[in-house]
Amino acid sequence: MPARGLEGSRAPRWRLRPTAAWALAPAAAVLAAFWLLPLAHLIVLGGQARDAAGSGYWQVLGSAQYLGSLAQTCLLAAVVTMASLLVGGITGVFLARQRFFGRSTLVALLTFPLAFPGVVVGFLVILLAGRQGLFAMLGLKIAGERWVFAYSLAGLFLGYLYFSIPRVILTVMAACESLDRSLEEAAQSLGASPWRVVNDVIIPGLAPALVSCGAICFATSMGAFGTAFTLGTQLNVTPVAIYNVFTNYANFTVAAALSVVLGALTWAVLLLARRMVRQSGTVL
Template sequence: MKRNVLPGLHLSLGITLFYVGLIVVLPLSALVFKAASLGPAEYWSIVSSPRAVASYRVTAFSALIATLFNLVFGLALAWVLTRYRFPGRRIIDAMVDLPFALPTAVAGISLTALFSSNGWFGSVLSEAGIKVAYTPIGIMIAMCFTSLPFIVRTVQPVLEDLDPALEEAAQSLGGSDWTIFRKVILPLLTPALLAGLSLSFARSLGEFGAIIFIAGNQPMSTEITALLIFIRLEEYDYQAAAAIASVLLLTAFAMLAVTNWLQSRALRYTVKG
């Protein structure tokens, strides 16, 4: 008689599928059905309206810049936390998870207080002619804050598990530090980096609480898509809200599909190498 590795597999699988269906599939299905209740012409009119298109542009561009910043800074932070020992390292490591625990509204209020024209950072930047609060720059900073842990926490375990013998062998062959990082370490980090990038970008696309306080929320300028969806819900225009939300949903699915494809290619390259 064949024994299952996990006792009660059928029961645990059934509970898992029920939970996923209730928490994930059901809300997404309701969103899709609500958006599908619109006719093609009406749906296109809503999702392609100038205000909606402006919100897509602000959201996507800000999320892209925040993700690219987190790619560099998050990788550097993960590298420092993994490769070096210094006083306060554990505190910094714990603070990386702060955006996970801190309510996003609190983060938004704190960032607004810091970067407003009379804030600690904002006053200095204002003297240099740089305005952060109530501008797209503020949106990017809020996205950077909330999505940074995704990069650090996906790359950090891979860095910790890297075999030092690989770097030692490359050094013995005369490789420079940059060459070792580019040809030995970076290919091994690529799958984790892609996963972190996709999670960071997706979090930035859907972020709401941390942004609305610092963005200014001006239509056609600093209004993000999540806020526009919220406004349509407050107007009881549920179909328009579902239609606009479906654009973010499709974008997220497309991004995950591309990321999975890139990860599979990176893994094949790593295995062959």
């Protein structure tokens, strides 16, 4: 009876204790002041009608230019994510499983781009594939013309890879530490080929980390502005479009609507990735 009385007196799990509520108060205040209130104002601003063209959302969803920019941004982010997962995943597994002289130095070099801001990454792309870059000089010597692609989507793709691949490498290296090596040994003892071991054991084991890291790479590529701005304001990606509408035309309504739509698309991808990881550890 006393034990039941103690169990009955326990507070439901969903109720916060007073001390826990006070601990959350500073974070809640910062969240409300610097995130929820500006976000609410951004959403309301996007719904306002500046002129006869209608609300900002209507102008965005009814414009082929803005929809094309959103589609191009999503496609670029998806391609960057897949390429980063492929290159970074293979490299991360190799570095996690192999021990050799200079390994720490190699890891440091591969992850060094994380220390660069987007503007510096864009400048590196220009030095590599700009009008005076290495590829331009090489093209002049080989074909008699400059090979320039820094100011196109190809250059932006290369720039996004700079800071996406290191994230995948670090994530995969950490995830490899928790893999059960006995499963691989069991598969090998049963006659499984190296490809079957990778496909049936290693990839499913790394799937949650790959999905989570892929979502982060996608979100970063969707909203990265510094690199795109450095490579040129004529690139048809949504962050640059928001900048042009905001600064060149002072159209706050459309800029707010574009920001909300871009954020909603990115949030939907992050939510989908989170659900995939929750539902199964073998989802790819």
